[in-house]
Amino acid sequence: MSVLALDHLSVDFDGRTALDALSLDVSPSEILALVGESGSGKSTLALSALGLLPPGARMSGNVRIDGEDLAAMDARRLSEVRGGRVGMVFQDPASALNPALTIGRQIGEVLARHCDMDRKAIRGQVAELLDRVGLDVGPNRYPHTLSGGQRQRVAIAMGVAARPALLIADEPTAALDPIAQRRIVDLLVGLVRERGMALLLVTHDLALAGEIADRIAVLAEGKLVEEGPAKRLLSAPESTELRTQIDAARVPPVPWPRRDSTTLLNASGLSRVHRGEPALIDASFVIKRGETLGVVGESGSGKSTLARLVLALDRPDTGTLGMDGIRYSAITRRELYRRMQAVFQDPSTSFDPRWTVDDIVAEPLHLLPERPSATERTARVASALTAVGLPQDAAIRRPHEFSGGQRQRIAIARALILRPSLVVLDEALSALDARVRGEILALLIRLQAEHGMAYLFVSHDIKLVRAIADRVIALRNGRVVAEGDARDMLDAPDHPYLAALVAAQPRLI
Amino acid sequence: MGWRGTFGAAIILTFAAVALLSLAWTPWDVTTLDIAHRFAPPSMRHPFGTDQLGRDLLSMLMAGSLPSLATAGAAVLIGLAGGVPLGLLAAARPGWIDEIIARLMDLQFSFSAVILALLIVAIAGPGADRAAIAIGLFNLPVFARVTRATARSLWPRPFVLAARLAAKGRMRIAVEHILPNIASAIVVQASLQLAMGLLAEAGLSYLGLGVQPPRASWGRMLADGQTLIGIAPLTVVLPGTAIVLAALGFVWLGDALARRTDAS
Numbered sequence: 212m213s214v215l216a217l218d219h220l221s222v223d224f225d226g227r228t229a230l231d232a233l234s235l236d237v238s239p240s241e242i243l244a245l246v247g248e249s250g251s252g253k254s255t256l257a258l259s260a261l262g263l264l265p266p267g268a269r270m271s272g273n274v275r276i277d278g279e280d281l282a283a284m285d286a287r288r289l290s291e292v293r294g295g296r297v298g299m300v301f302q303d304p305a306s307a308l309n310p311a312l313t314i315g316r317q318i319g320e321v322l323a324r325h326c327d328m329d330r331k332a333i334r335g336q337v338a339e340l341l342d343r344v345g346l347d348v349g350p351n352r353y354p355h356t357l358s359g360g361q362r363q364r365v366a367i368a369m370g371v372a373a374r375p376a377l378l379i380a381d382e383p384t385a386a387l388d389p390i391a392q393r394r395i396v397d398l399l400v401g402l403v404r405e406r407g408m409a410l411l412l413v414t415h416d417l418a419l420a421g422e423i424a425d426r427i428a429v430l431a432e433g434k435l436v437e438e439g440p441a442k443r444l445l446s447a448p449e450s451t452e453l454r455t456q457i458d459a460a461r462v463p464p465v466p467w468p469r470r471d472s473t474t475l476l477n478a479s480g481l482s483r484v485h486r487g488e489p490a491l492i493d494a495s496f497v498i499k500r501g502e503t504l505g506v507v508g509e510s511g512s513g514k515s516t517l518a519r520l521v522l523a524l525d526r527p528d529t530g531t532l533g534m535d536g537i538r539y540s541a542i543t544r545r546e547l548y549r550r551m552q553a554v555f556q557d558p559s560t561s562f563d564p565r566w567t568v569d570d571i572v573a574e575p576l577h578l579l580p581e582r583p584s585a586t587e588r589t590a591r592v593a594s595a596l597t598a599v600g601l602p603q604d605a606a607i608r609r610p611h612e613f614s615g616g617q618r619q620r621i622a623i624a625r626a627l628i629l630r631p632s633l634v635v636l637d638e639a640l641s642a643l644d645a646r647v648r649g650e651i652l653a654l655l656i657r658l659q660a661e662h663g664m665a666y667l668f669v670s671h672d673i674k675l676v677r678a679i680a681d682r683v684i685a686l687r688n689g690r691v692v693a694e695g696d697a698r699d700m701l702d703a704p705d706h707p708y709l710a711a712l713v714a715a716q717p718r719l720i
Numbered sequence: 721m722g723w724r725g726t727f728g729a730a731i732i733l734t735f736a737a738v739a740l741l742s743l744a745w746t747p748w749d750v751t752t753l754d755i756a757h758r759f760a761p762p763s764m765r766h767p768f769g770t771d772q773l774g775r776d777l778l779s780m781l782m783a784g785s786l787p788s789l790a791t792a793g794a795a796v797l798i799g800l801a802g803g804v805p806l807g808l809l810a811a812a813r814p815g816w817i818d819e820i821i822a823r824l825m826d827l828q829f830s831f832s833a834v835i836l837a838l839l840i841v842a843i844a845g846p847g848a849d850r851a852a853i854a855i856g857l858f859n860l861p862v863f864a865r866v867t868r869a870t871a872r873s874l875w876p877r878p879f880v881l882a883a884r885l886a887a888k889g890r891m892r893i894a895v896e897h898i899l900p901n902i903a904s905a906i907v908v909q910a911s912l913q914l915a916m917g918l919l920a921e922a923g924l925s926y927l928g929l930g931v932q933p934p935r936a937s938w939g940r941m942l943a944d945g946q947t948l949i950g951i952a953p954l955t956v957v958l959p960g961t962a963i964v965l966a967a968l969g970f971v972w973l974g975d976a977l978a979r980r981t982d983a984s
Contacts (some may be wrong), residue, residue: 553881574883577886578886
C-alpha cells in the first residue's frame with residue numbers, strides 16, 4: 212500500500228485553480244521529487260497532503276495516508292497523523308522553530324506527543340537525534356544561537372523524531388548556501404534510507420531531484436505533466452515543460468571577448484564590522500571596464516556587505532574605494548551613481564508599489580545635472596524598456612501587474628537608463644525560476660555586449676557565476692580567500708574552499 | 721469592510737451630521753433656562769426630557785456634539801502636524817537625531833495627559849481650544865512613534881535603496897517614497913486617536929477644564945448631571961451613551977481600516 216495516495220485532488224483558492232484533478236502515489240521507502248516552477252502547485256500539494264490548506268481553499272478528490280482518508284479524520288486523529296505518520300520539514304527553518312523554546316524541548320515535544328515515552332527516555336532520544344542529524348550542540352540552545360543550516364537540522368530532527376512513514380520536505384534547502392545545502396541533502400537521504408521512510412521532496416532544483424530521487428513528478432499549472440523514474444525522465448523527457456526546464460538548468464557559458472583592460476573600480480583593504488562581528492576583513496579587488504567580476508561564498512561570508520560598500524550605501528571602517536581612479540570621498544553621490552547602478556535580489560520589493568513603471572525607470576534621471584524635458588524623458592524610458600525587451604505600454608502600468616521575471620527586467624531598465632559603467636547585481640537572479648533565470652542571464656550578457664558596462668555579480672549560485680563572470684573572487688568569513696579567472700577557478704578549483712563550493716552544487720547528469 | 725466598519729462609519733457620519741445641524745438649528749435654545757419645567761420626563765415637547773435648569777436634553781446633546789468632536793479632531797490634527805514630520809525625520813536620520821527625537825517622545829509619554837492638561841489650563845485658563853492643545857500634545861508622540869516605527873521598516877527596502885542610488889536626499893525620499901506607503905497606518909492610528917480624544921475631552925470638561933458654560937459639551941453635561949443621577953438619570957446616561965457610541969464608532973472604523981490595509 213502506498214504511504215500517500217492522491218486521487219483526483221483539486222484545490223482552488225477563490226476560484227483560482229492551484230491543483231487540477233491530480234493523482235499521485237508515494238510508495239514506502241521511495242524518494243519522490245516533486246518539481247515545477249513557482250506557482251505550479253508544488254507547495255499546495257504538500258500542504259494538502261498534511262491537511263494544512265489555508266482557510267478559503269476548496270478541495271475535492273481524496274488524500275489517503277496509509278489508506279486512511281484524510282477528510283474522514285477528526286481533529287485529534289489528524290494531529291496524531293501529522294508529525295506521527297507524516298513528518299514535515301519546511302523551507303524556512305527560522306520560522307519553523309519557536310524562538311522562545313530550547314531546541315531540546317521542541318524535539319522532545321514531538322516525542323512526547325507521538326511516542327508515549329517518559330521524560331528520561333525522551334531526554335535520551337533527543338540527544339540521540341541531535342547526534343544523528345550531526346548537531347554537536349546541547350539540547351538547551353535556543354534557535355537564534357544556531358546558523359541556518361543548524362536550524363534546518365533541528366527541524367529535520369523534529370520531522371523524523373516520531374519515525375514517520377513519510378517525510379514531506381518543502382524546499383528544505385532553498386534558504387541555505389550551497390555548502391549547507393549539500394550537507395542537508397546528504398543528511399536527508401541518509402536518514403530516509405536508514406529508516407526506510409518515504410520522502411516527498413518538493414523542489415525547483417531539477418539537478419538536485421535528478422541526483423537523489425527515485426522518481427520525479429513534474430507539475431505545471433496544477434497538473435501532473437510527466438512522472439517516472441528519475442534517470443529516464445531526465446535523459447528522455449517527453450513533455451515540453453520538462454524539456455524547457457532541463458535546458459534552462461543547463462546554463463550555457465557564453466564566451467565574451469574583452470576589449471578593455473583599464474581599471475574601473477578599485478577597492479583596497481576594505482574592512483567593516485557589523486554588530487560587533489567583522490563582516491568584511493581587508494578585502495582588495497579591482498573591476499576592469501566591461502568585465503564581469505563574480506563574487507561567491509556561503510551566506511554570512513560578507514558578499515552583501517561587499518556589495519553595500521561598493522554601492523556606497525554603507526561606509527567601510529577602513530580601506531578605500533575608487534571609481535575611475537577617483538576616491539569615493541572625492542566624488543559627489545550624483546557623479547558616482549551616474550556611473551554605477553544596481554539590481555537587487557527581490558523583484559517584489561524593488562519598486563515603490565505606488566509608482567508607475569515610467570516613474571520607476573525614470574528615477575535615476577534625477578542624477579542628471581539638468582532635469583530632462585518631458586519628451587526626452589519619455590524617449591529615454593522608452594529606449595530603456597525596449598532594451599530589456601518590455602513592451603512600450605509597460606510604462607503606464609504598475610509593478611505588481613508584472614511577473615517576477617518581467618519585474619527584474621524593469622529593475623534592469625532602471626539601472627541602465629543612464630548607461631552606467633558598472634552595474635552591481637546583488638543576487639539579482641536568485642529569486643527567479645530556472646527558465647526565467649536563463650532568459651534574464653541571456654539579457655544581461657547581451658546588454659553587456661551592446662553597451663560594454665562592467666558587472667559586479669554577487670551570487671551563491673556557482674553555475675550562474677560560471678556562466679557570466681570573467682573573474683571570480685571567493686569570500687569566506689569576510690576574507691577574500693581566492694581570486695582568479697572564472698573558468699579556471701570554477702572548472703578546476705585548486706583552493707579547498709572553492710572546491711567545496713563547486714562540489715556542493717548538484718549537477719544535471 | 722464588515723458590519724463593524726459599516727456600523728462605525730454610520731455612527732460617525734450621523735454624529736457629524738448632527739453636529740453640523742446643531743450650528744443652524746436645535747429644537748430648543750440651550751442657553752434659555754426654564755426652571756418651571758425642570759426635570760421634565762420625556763414627552764412630545766421634550767423627547768429626552770429636560771435637565772435641572774429646564775434645558776431640553778436633546779438640544780443639549782446636539783449642541784454638545786460639536787465641541788466634543790471638534791476638540792478631538794483638532795487634537796488629532798495637532799498630533800499629525802507635529803508627530804508625522806518628527807517620526808519621518810527620526811527614521812530618515814538614524815543616529816543621534818533619531819535618538820534625541822525618540823527620547824523626547826519617551827519623556828512626553830511619561831507625563832499623564834491629565835497632568836499636562838492641568839498644567840496648560842493653569843497657565844492659559846480653561847477652554848475648549850486649550851483642551852484641544854493639551855490632547856494634541858499628548859497625540860503628538862503617538863503619531864511620531866507610529867510614523868517612526870513603520871518608516872524604519874521601509875528604509876532597508878530595495879526600492880528605497882534604488883532612490884538612494886538616484887542620489888535623492890533623505891528627507892526627499894521620506895516624502896516621496898516613505899510617507900505614501902505608511903499613510904494607511906497613520907490613518908488607522910488617527911481614527912483611534914479620535915476616539916481617545918473624545919474620551920479625553922469628556923474627561924477634561926468633566927473636570928471643568930474644557931468647554932465653559934453656558935456652552936454645552938458631552939463632558940460638561942456629565943459633570944453637571946453627576947449629582948442628579950438618582951433624580952434624573954437621563955441627564956447622565958444620555959451624554960455617557962453618546963460618548964461611548966462615538967468612541968466605539970471611531971474604534972470600529974479604525975479596526976476596519978487596519979484590516980483592509982493588512983489585506984492589501
